[in-house]
Amino acid sequence: MTDKELLELAAKACGFELGEYRCLSSMPDDYLCAFWVGGKVGHYWNALEHDGDALCLAVALRLDIEFFGPTGVRVNYMDEQGRLCTVEQLVLDDPTAEVRRAIVRAAAEIGQNS
Numbered sequence: 001m002t003d004k005e006l007l008e009l010a011a012k013a014c015g016f017e018l019g020e021y022r023c024l025s026s027m028p029d030d031y032l033c034a035f036w037v038g039g040k041v042g043h044y045w046n047a048l049e050h051d052g053d054a055l056c057l058a059v060a061l062r063l064d065i066e067f068f069g070p071t072g073v074r075v076n077y078m079d080e081q082g083r084l085c086t087v088e089q090l091v092l093d094d095p096t097a098e099v100r101r102a103i104v105r106a107a108a109e110i111g112q113n114s
Contacts, residue, residue: 001108003033003048004021004033005108006048006104006105006108007035007045007046007047007048007104007108008035008111009107009108009109009110009111009112010047010057010104010107010108010110010111011035011037011045011111012111012114013057013061013107013108013110013111013114014056014057014060014061014107016035016037016045017037018035018036018037018045019035019036019037020035020036021033021034021035021036022034022036022044033046034046034049047100047103047104047107048097048100048101048104049100050100051096051100054099054100054103054104057103057104057107058075058103061077061106061107061110062077062078063075063076063077063103063106063107064076064077065099065102065103067091071090071091071092072088072089072090072091073088073089073091073098073099073102074086074087074088074089074102075087075088075089075102075103075105075106076106077106077109077110079110079113080113080114085106085109087102087105087106087109088102089101089102089105
């Protein structure tokens, strides 16, 4: 799944209505790409790149973030049937980015199943 698809599903889980997806730099990859949210007075949103956006996802979806061992993070959530679900992510080179990715992956799973 691409970063764009992950973000779309994560936004769906929170009920965000996404606007245009733009790359904000001339980099060839998806670095600094974001969705416009909120109409005319909105802002760019990318929970894979911005700590605040990822934290908002975690709070809105009531995600439980748990670190295990020196190199792992688990994001737990309850699905629609009340079952505990878990997303695990290795935390190696850039811990903050990898925790954001785990949050977005969990939110995307919620969005995919809703």
